[in-house]
Amino acid sequence: MIRAIEWIGETEGYLQLLDQTRLPNDIVRLSCREVVEVFEAIKVLRVRGAPAIGVAAAYGLVLSIQRVDGSRRACEQLVKAADLLKGARPTAVNLAWAVERLKAFAGARISLPVAEFQRAVLAEARKIDHENAAMCKAIGQHGVGLIAQGMGVLTHCNAGALATSEYGMALAPLYLARESGVDFAVYVDETRPLLQGARLTAWELSQQGINVVLICDSMAAQVMKEGRVQLVIVGADRIAANGDTANKIGTYGVALLAKAHGIPFYVAAPSSTFDLSLANGTAIPIEYRGDQEITEGLGKRTAPEGIKVYNPAFDVTPAALISGIITENGILKPSELQK
Amino acid sequence: MIRAIEWIGETEGYLQLLDQTRLPNDIVRLSCREVVEVFEAIKVLRVRGAPAIGVAAAYGLVLSIQRVDGSRRACEQLVKAADLLKGARPTAVNLAWAVERLKAFAGARISLPVAEFQRAVLAEARKIDHENAAMCKAIGQHGVGLIAQGMGVLTHCNAGALATSEYGMALAPLYLARESGVDFAVYVDETRPLLQGARLTAWELSQQGINVVLICDSMAAQVMKEGRVQLVIVGADRIAANGDTANKIGTYGVALLAKAHGIPFYVAAPSSTFDLSLANGTAIPIEYRGDQEITEGLGKRTAPEGIKVYNPAFDVTPAALISGIITENGILKPSELQK
Numbered sequence: 001m002i003r004a005i006e007w008i009g010e011t012e013g014y015l016q017l018l019d020q021t022r023l024p025n026d027i028v029r030l031s032c033r034e035v036v037e038v039f040e041a042i043k044v045l046r047v048r049g050a051p052a053i054g055v056a057a058a059y060g061l062v063l064s065i066q067r068v069d070g071s072r073r074a075c076e077q078l079v080k081a082a083d084l085l086k087g088a089r090p091t092a093v094n095l096a097w098a099v100e101r102l103k104a105f106a107g108a109r110i111s112l113p114v115a116e117f118q119r120a121v122l123a124e125a126r127k128i129d130h131e132n133a134a135m136c137k138a139i140g141q142h143g144v145g146l147i148a149q150g151m152g153v154l155t156h157c158n159a160g161a162l163a164t165s166e167y168g169m170a171l172a173p174l175y176l177a178r179e180s181g182v183d184f185a186v187y188v189d190e191t192r193p194l195l196q197g198a199r200l201t202a203w204e205l206s207q208q209g210i211n212v213v214l215i216c217d218s219m220a221a222q223v224m225k226e227g228r229v230q231l232v233i234v235g236a237d238r239i240a241a242n243g244d245t246a247n248k249i250g251t252y253g254v255a256l257l258a259k260a261h262g263i264p265f266y267v268a269a270p271s272s273t274f275d276l277s278l279a280n281g282t283a284i285p286i287e288y289r290g291d292q293e294i295t296e297g298l299g300k301r302t303a304p305e306g307i308k309v310y311n312p313a314f315d316v317t318p319a320a321l322i323s324g325i326i327t328e329n330g331i332l333k334p335s336e337l338q339k
Numbered sequence: 340m341i342r343a344i345e346w347i348g349e350t351e352g353y354l355q356l357l358d359q360t361r362l363p364n365d366i367v368r369l370s371c372r373e374v375v376e377v378f379e380a381i382k383v384l385r386v387r388g389a390p391a392i393g394v395a396a397a398y399g400l401v402l403s404i405q406r407v408d409g410s411r412r413a414c415e416q417l418v419k420a421a422d423l424l425k426g427a428r429p430t431a432v433n434l435a436w437a438v439e440r441l442k443a444f445a446g447a448r449i450s451l452p453v454a455e456f457q458r459a460v461l462a463e464a465r466k467i468d469h470e471n472a473a474m475c476k477a478i479g480q481h482g483v484g485l486i487a488q489g490m491g492v493l494t495h496c497n498a499g500a501l502a503t504s505e506y507g508m509a510l511a512p513l514y515l516a517r518e519s520g521v522d523f524a525v526y527v528d529e530t531r532p533l534l535q536g537a538r539l540t541a542w543e544l545s546q547q548g549i550n551v552v553l554i555c556d557s558m559a560a561q562v563m564k565e566g567r568v569q570l571v572i573v574g575a576d577r578i579a580a581n582g583d584t585a586n587k588i589g590t591y592g593v594a595l596l597a598k599a600h601g602i603p604f605y606v607a608a609p610s611s612t613f614d615l616s617l618a619n620g621t622a623i624p625i626e627y628r629g630d631q632e633i634t635e636g637l638g639k640r641t642a643p644e645g646i647k648v649y650n651p652a653f654d655v656t657p658a659a660l661i662s663g664i665i666t667e668n669g670i671l672k673p674s675e676l677q678k
Contacts (some may be wrong), residue, residue, distance in 0.1 A: 202642055206645075
């Protein structure tokens with residue numbers, strides 16, 4: 001299984017990231033040795049996917065406490081780094097969650113000798129990483145029963161191995177189904193503007209021998225109408241207490257189209273994606289990104305100079321359109337999140 | 340108003356086309372002096388839009404009868420050219436319609452001296468062109484009442500001046516509303532894979548001073564949910580007797596999204612787009628286009644090598660999703676086409 005994020009070495013190590021902006025044409029691994037490099041990598045989507053940026057940020061905090069004299073000073077550096085990293089992407093809750101967890105962990109160990117402090121923080125970052133991988137596998141195990149022989153599954157964006165520590169979220173049930181010999185096709189929305197479906201999902205699924213059919217986002221309705229799709233699975237960036245789910249822009253449209261065609265629509269996400277402090281989706285902050293992702297995102301200018309652009313990076317799918325949320329603890333109805 | 344197609348000169352003239360594959364970055368006008376150049380221009384979408392390719396094909400037939408000895412020989416050339424041109428794009432009915440009309444017209448004038456025959460065929464091609472411009476204006480006049488001050492209108496693909504002889508189909512009501520001082524915003528779907536919305540519609544609307552907001556196709560549901568859109572108008576490539584409408588891929592999805600948000604969905608098309616020989620949309624032939632439009636359509640490769648692609652160029656919107664069809668004769672309900 002592909003690893004998008006890896007800590008290399010021990011406390012004096014570095015973070016290695018598979019640069020997802022270069023896929024599928026170039027397989028480039030970046031070595032990040034400074035927090036600001038991790039910030040940049042998250043900001044410009046070299047590493048992306050809610051769980052993956054949480055894990056990358058945790059290792060980023062480990063970088064912030066290297067070559068520092070004394071645990072108190074190290075902890076101050078870590079807090080500064082935490083503030084920086086949290087600002088890199090506002091919508092994904094896992095980023096803030098991972099950073100806050102490590103901050104609290106470090107704060108409680110400030111009296112340790114610095115070498116021990118560093119070792120403990122690294123161990124905790126690794127724990128977040130391993131927990132994430134285990135969660136993904138559990139999501140896969142709970143969701144694998146949805147995948148039947150000969151089925152067509154549609155997915156949007158990339159909630160796969162590249163977005164997590166391993167296996168992915170939306171793609172975890174597909175990987176486990178494939179491992180147990182089930183044959184099926186996956187219709188992959190290319191996912192404009194940044195083409196995570198075309199560049200990342202199509203790539204990682206085909207790397208694992210899964211039958212991929214790439215389509216434009218505008219073709220999802222048609223493949224549903226033609227009876228090619230029996231199931232939709234997508235990931236999530238944040239899920240409110242009532243089950244309303246923020247995910248990549250276009251997800252809400254896919255959910256409406258699935259409903260119109262009577263196709264079950266599932267969200268796959270670890271429970272760290274739940275934000276029970278938000279009653280519903282209207283409170284989820286939505287990130288707006290730059291015009292150039294749309295007008296020049298593909299190597300050449302594709303729109304007139306000076307044109308006005310609207311570029312929300314996420315949308316919110318109302319709980320009513322969601323058949324179930326596949327978590328590491330089982331498949332929940334959106335209404336069961338608060339139990 | 341922009342002219343995408345123009346006949347320059349008299350019977351020994353040539354066809355000038357605005358190369359729409361080069362917009363919006365380069366404004367290049369092509370001079371076609373051979374039928375095969377017109378065929379190529381239609382095939383690779385240098386000229387596109389159902390009415391426009393009908394007009395271009397008519398002038399293409401005029402090219403086929405230049406420098407020919409005798410009307411009988413000219414007519415044979417014209418018939419050969421007609422067969423060639425009809426094969427350039429299978430879905431748009433106007434192409435076959437224009438070509439057949441000119442073929443019948445020429446066939447009835449085979450006894451004329453060749454110079455008179457050539458003049459008559461050119462005059463008939465010009466008549467198709469002028470009728471098209473007049474039809475577009477009439478569509479605009481019938482549809483202009485749908486556009487209210489402060490409204491948001493969403494459109495998909497390009498059914499504008501570039502797709503017709505003038506004013507366009509879906510865009511004609513917008514141009515007429517703008518001419519009479521109404522202010523409104525137009526949300527333009529970029530329209531993957533070939534980006535006719537981003538490259539053409541955004542360009543021609545902003546050339547005429549209309550307030551354009553460019554979005555990705557995947558954002559249409561979100562702008563509807565946010566209450567930014569009160570009306571959808573799209574064009575059509577072919578309309579079956581029951582009102583089922585073939586148009587650019589993605590139109591069917593937009594129609595479903597409009598319905599889910601209670602937004603009226605109008606098709607604007609001249610009656611030459613009606614194909615009453617087809618009982619419903621299932622009989623409309625759909626063109627499938629090459630993989631590279633999706634995987635390499637934008638200047639660089641955006642999907643893994645060897646990936647399977649599904650690329651239908653059109654979809655069919657069922658009549659039940661269509662609020663009305665704006666024609667040169669007024670706004671019809673889909674059920675009223677056969678009257």
